[in-house]
Every structure is written in C-alpha cells, then in structure tokens.
Amino acid sequence: MADTQQVDERKVTRLAKRISSFSKAHGGAEGQIAHLGERGARIVLVGADGGWGDLVAPSYELAEKAVEKAGITRHETFDGEFAAKVQTGPYEWKRMAGIQLGG
Numbered sequence: 001m002a003d004t005q006q007v008d009e010r011k012v013t014r015l016a017k018r019i020s021s022f023s024k025a026h027g028g029a030e031g032q033i034a035h036l037g038e039r040g041a042r043i044v045l046v047g048a049d050g051g052w053g054d055l056v057a058p059s060y061e062l063a064e065k066a067v068e069k070a071g072i073t074r075h076e077t078f079d080g081e082f083a084a085k086v087q088t089g090p091y092e093w094k095r096m097a098g099i100q101l102g103g
Contacts, residue, residue, distance in 0.1 A: 011062055012066045016066045018055055022047065026051045027048035029073075030046050030072055030082065031043055031074055033057075036056065039056065040056055040062075043067060049087070
C-alpha cells in the first residue's frame with residue numbers, strides 16, 4: 001500500500017509541475033477536470049493570455065490533488081465564461097474546418 005501511495009504522490013507532483021510550468025508560461029492559469037472513464041481524467045488548462053492545453057491524469061482523484069498542489073483556480077464546468085477566455089488561432093480554425101469537411 002505504501003508503494004502505491006508513493007507512486008501516486010510522484011504522479012501528482014509531476015502533474016503539478018507541468019501545470020505550474022504552463023501557468024508560468026502563460027501569465028497564470030485556470031483549469032477544469034473532466035472524467036475520461038477508465039482512462040482517468042483530463043485537466044484542461046487556460047492561461048491568462050488565452051493559451052490552452054490539457055493533461056491526462058490516471059484518476060480523477062490524482063487530477064484534483066495535482067490541480068490543488070499547483071495552486072490554480074479550478075472551475076467545476078467548462079462554461080461559456082471560462083471557454084470565452086480561450087484564444088484560438090489559424091491552426092485551430094483550419095483543423096476544425098478540416099474535421100467538418102472530412103479531412
């Protein structure tokens with residue numbers, strides 16, 4: 001049991017460092033955690049500059065601990081106000097158009 005806790009703590013620490021690095025690179029960050037079923041949980045990050053990214057944690061519990069350890073604001077849902085902070089560029093628009101057109 002102790003080994004599992006130690007491995008989990010390392011995973012939390014690694015995720016928290018990645019979240020903190022994203023936050024530092026983007027002038028701060030906010031996040032939201034979404035269940036991915038058996039695969040774990042997705043941590044969606046939105047920077048103060050509108051940049052965005054995501055990470056996958058092996059469980060929802062570990063994602064919660066990592067976000068808490070990183071000290072960013074956590075949103076319960078990815079609502080309109082939070083989503084409006086995301087800045088998309090030509091790459092995203094081209095990719096979205098390609099998906100819609102079957103590309």
